[in-house]
Amino acid sequence: MDFVSLEEKIFNYSLQTPNKTALIDKKRTISYKELYQNIWATKLFLEKEYTLQKGDAVIVAANKNLNFIYAYFAIHLIGAKVIPLDEQIQKERLAYIVDKTEPKLIIGLQSEDHITSFDFDLLKDIEPIEVPNQIEFPINVGEADILFTTGTTGDPKGVVLTHGNLAASANNINTFIQNDSDDIELLALPISHSFGLGRIKCVLSVGGTIVLLGSIVNMKRMFRTFEEQKISGFGMVPASWHYIQKMSGDRLKDFAGNLNYIEFGSAYMSAEEKQELINLFPNTRICMHYGLTEASRSTFMEFHEDVSYLNTIGKASPNVEISIKDDSGNTLPSGEEGEICIKGNHVTLGYFTNSNTEFFYGDYFRTGDIGSIDDNGYIHLKGRYKEIINVGGKKLSPIEVESKIQEFDSSLESACVGIIDPNGILGEVVKAFIVKSSTIENFDALDEFLKSKLESYKIPAFYQWVDQIPKTKSGKIQRQKLL
Incomplete structure (x- = not known):
């Protein structure tokens, strides 16, 4: 299949369905045509005012607003790399990442390292600009993002993802979840990590609509948005589901008739909880992924279809290969425990400024997780080697x-x-x-x-x-x- 970048896919929707709603932020609605005009205007602004060019790195506060999305795709179109960071990042962690990556520019954060920086407010006054019919899109092997791991087992590492990785990941996820242009997804996840940021890329790459929500803390606003926007898709981590249940019981099931899919990820969920969700949402695709920043959503399960395997992490995602290997990199037979290793076009080529040979067995990325694959292809996760x-x-x-x-x-x-x-x-x-x-x-x-x-x-x-x-x-x- 020929490579098409996310930026080119979104550009094509700006031509094919220019008036279709791409983004909703509070009361503001942005069409696909307006989305690309704003992306293009932001690109020209960064090139002219800050001489941003191909190969540069830009730290961007992952602020869930329209200007972040414009800047994210604009930086890609320039050929520069985006380093999305939590807008509430600790000073020590920011200093560590600045030292590692030597960014040309910082947007939305203040660094003590004398790097040129500005707030998102500066982008608000940029006027949308008509986009040329012919523009240069990112190439497959071009570096797109550097995502820093959350550091659950040590110092954060900068995961380098190419445009090919991002496009492959979005395609794999959309294939499993069955996203299409009719989707209206409520995004309440943080976008400084691959799960939330990935949801933006997945929905926009199929011509759907993303509704931005600050967080789920304001339950009245969240449910009002579900009702007003006829939300058909929702992503959350198990902790968010626990919070929703604690604050509102089972009220989310009132919207089960509209919800085509829910995606869960990032943390453990018991089989009992999964069964409860099956009962609450009998006709909704309830999908749960396993993956890493280095290999986003590498396995999937759908609770209804995989009801007999709720204690597993599902099967390999579309276009992904999973292998269980021993300490020497040899493939182990079905049922034997070893390291879960992942192969696919979505897998990172390695870490920023690191020697990466130790993280791979040939083309397979070593996850550091222990597990096994049964005769039916379901993957049983035991835990992390270090844990x-x-x-x-x-x-x-x-x-x-x-x-x-x-x-x-x-x-x-x-x-x-x-x-x-x-x-x-x-x-x-x-x-x-x-x-x-x-x-x-x-x-x-x-x-x-x-x-x-x-x-x-x-x-x-x-x-x-x-x-x-x-x-x-x-x-x-x-x-x-x-x-």
Whole structure:
């Protein structure tokens, strides 16, 4: 299949369906023609006023507004690289990334490194400009984005994604979710990470409509938007679903008739929760992905279709190959546990300024996750290599213990880690951190329950109350902060 960049696809919609709504931000509606005119005007502004050119890097605060979207695609059209960052990024992390990437320009953030910067307000007064009939689009191998990982297991790494990676990823996701030009998606996810940013690219690349929502905190506004805009698609992390349930019960099911799809990702969800969603949304495609910044949405499952495999992470996404390999890079047979490795056009070529050979077995990217593939192609995720707990030579995933804690009491939030055995016998033992709860006063009943459900080496040797579990903004547990 010939390569077509996301920018060219959106440009084609600006010609074919110029009056179709592309973006809705608060009360403002932007057509595909207006979208591209604003992208083009922003491109010319950055070239003229800041001499931005091919090969430059630009840090952009991933602010969920129209000007971010214009700037994002404008920088791509110039041939420069976008480094999208959380608008509330810590100073130390920003300084680290500035030092690593040496950006030409920073938009929406203030750096102490004397890099030229300005706020999004400067872009608000740019007048849309007619777009020429013939323009130069990004090439397949051109570097498009540098996305910094959230650092759940160490220092953040800059993941380099080409225009080919972005186009392939969007195509794979759209093929599975079945996105089309009739979709009207409510975007409440943060866009400083690949999940939320990917939703913008997926919907615009099929000519659909994105409705921008600051967050789900204002539930009245969210539900009003569902009703007014006839929302047909929604993406969220499991933590968002928990919040929606806590604040409004099952009210989201009132919109089940309009919702064609919901996409979940970024964190663990129990089989019981998945079954509950099946019951609430009987006719909605409820899709959940597994993937990394380096290889976005590499597996998918659809809860209704895969109801017998809810404890898995589904099968390889369209156009993606998954292989389970041993420590030498050899492919393991069905059912055997090893490292989950991913091959496809969506997979990064490597990390910014890093030597990348250790992260690949040939064409397969090494995820650092342990799992297996069964005879039906479903992938069973055990956990991350760095998180696996080794108790006297017997290995276990903390996820297995956490799922049983939630089985005991679904309101309990927990995280388990391996700590050094104080008796010096087993090497490591399990320690469970549990968020303070009004439902249990001590750990006695929970401990008895776990002893009836798990092998002895998996039972936590220690329990501790905490005020909260440290997590990334996308909901991933940062276990190293508990050690």
